[in-house]
Amino acid sequence: MLNKKIGKQTIKFLEAPKIISANAIVGPKEGEGPLAQHFDTILDDDLFGLKSWEKAESKMIEETVKAAASKIKLSIKDIDYFFAGDLLNQLMSSTFAARDLQIPYIGLFGACSTLTESLSLSAMMIDGGYGDYAVAATSSHFSTAERQFRFPLELGNQRPLTSQWTVTGAGAAILSNKGKGPSIAYATIGKVIDFGIFDANNMGAAMAPAAVDTIKTHFSDTGLSPSDYDLIITGDLGVIGMDIAKDLLMKEGINVSHNFSDCGVKIFDHEKQDTHAGGSGCGCSAVVFCGYLYTELIEKKIKNLLLVSTGALLSPTSIQQGESIPSIAHAVAIRSS
Amino acid sequence: MGYINAFVVGGLICLAGQLLMDVAKLPSARVLIIFVTAGVILTAIGVYEPLVKIGGAGATIPLPGFGYSLAKGAFKGVEENGLIGAFFGGVEATSGGITAAIVFGYLMAIIFNPKTKP
């Protein structure tokens, strides 16, 4: 069965699984950003009427999965697998959502790369014939991430200019080989790359080489070139990381001058919303894909998309112990049907 | 006159802190430790006392002023009680501030809830 894998790291789906539904829920700040009109639900309270932000984040995943299923009148009971992940310790948000949803659950941690990680694995499950429906969902929440990775919210500290703003939001995509929707043609699984960046406030620079490595491998494995894609979009490199990634790709002889973007750059208006280098978090590429890019694919405004979610695999412990930031990126090639 | 001195001395100490954060790229927690320890040492070598005379609250309100109170308290303790006074003196002189921080901190934490940054 080796014909399903091409090159070093790429999977070619023979019966390209389709993304038959997608849904995105975002917090109030994202709802004021430039992509606001594309999100299905915008919360006006980032506590979602609950007692803690962790509960709110968990409910966001649950609600976005339910909404994605109800869009195509699919019963939650008929979904075979639930691939989900978030940034919190022991995947608190995903696990608690899975407890309520009662779909067979595989929890994933790939930091902010989790969206393409869960999409790739869902696609493999469907392509392998192990089930009819799989849902890939990820979430992040500014307030839960901030208290776990950085400082208490009311602390009067200054955020460095290289820092990024964790997106409050959750996105879910349902995959199946029945029904209609954009299809997943390839998935390129990334390696952990570490260029020795130690500054946890500069994750864009840490993740850019991982994105470049995966994109480069994707092209060499598939024999495709950047011009085969209408858009190559990275997960959450932010303004600085995207600039670095572009230059690194050019150095590798991969010309992405006109069709390269980043979800973290798109989601906020960085001047007006004071988000410094851009958005980040598992929810960043999740809501940009499930909200904005998915509709563009359906409407055929984008025909070929390469989504490269990027993750900085750091933890508060690794940073305090003086480790550099290992990073990863997974790429998923999606075609409008 | 007192107000202008307090403004200038306090402002300059904070400015030094900002330079440590921006230019030397030190995290704020480190700057605070450096400042409180610097307050203790500068008081011990007799540099901070004149600054307090000139700046008043401008020198006692910033964190080196906390170090100043600690060091002065330790000296007073030593003068009154000998070697063991080094252990009583510092905290004794600053006990009001530490207690206030604990009590007010606890009260505020009970009364209020944190809000997401805008």
Next chain:
Amino acid sequence: MKKNQPSQSDYEKFIEDKIPKPNYLKNCTWAFIVGGLICTIGQFIHNRIEAALNLSHLDATNATILIMIFIGASLTGIGVYDLIGKRAGAGSIVPITGFANSIVAPAMEFKREGYVFGIAARMFVLAGPVLVYGITSSVVVGILYYFLKIR
């Protein structure tokens, strides 16, 4: 772990120009003015209570610090101190009001983890190091003072 690229120092050089520099002048001006103002308010409180309550200079200084801590804690509670801090940086971190902020902020934040392991245990997560180094160094200079001056 072995870094899987030999050229990591080259990479640091490569990205150096791309990292934005903070606006030193703006940040320092804010720090100077806000820090100065907080101290001026402190001086005002000091002068008032010294005269009104007939306190000694040292007692007035201590009472001022209590009041400033109360102000810093209250502003943190109502959610204003982080907004000041965003602009003022060290101007609001270095004064004793910032010390109060660093105690109240984690205490509030971790209330949901309970009154023991949340509020009480987390209260000194940021301010603890200041006390540790401050108090320890005061003991050290106290001991030195004993051996050098008293004996």
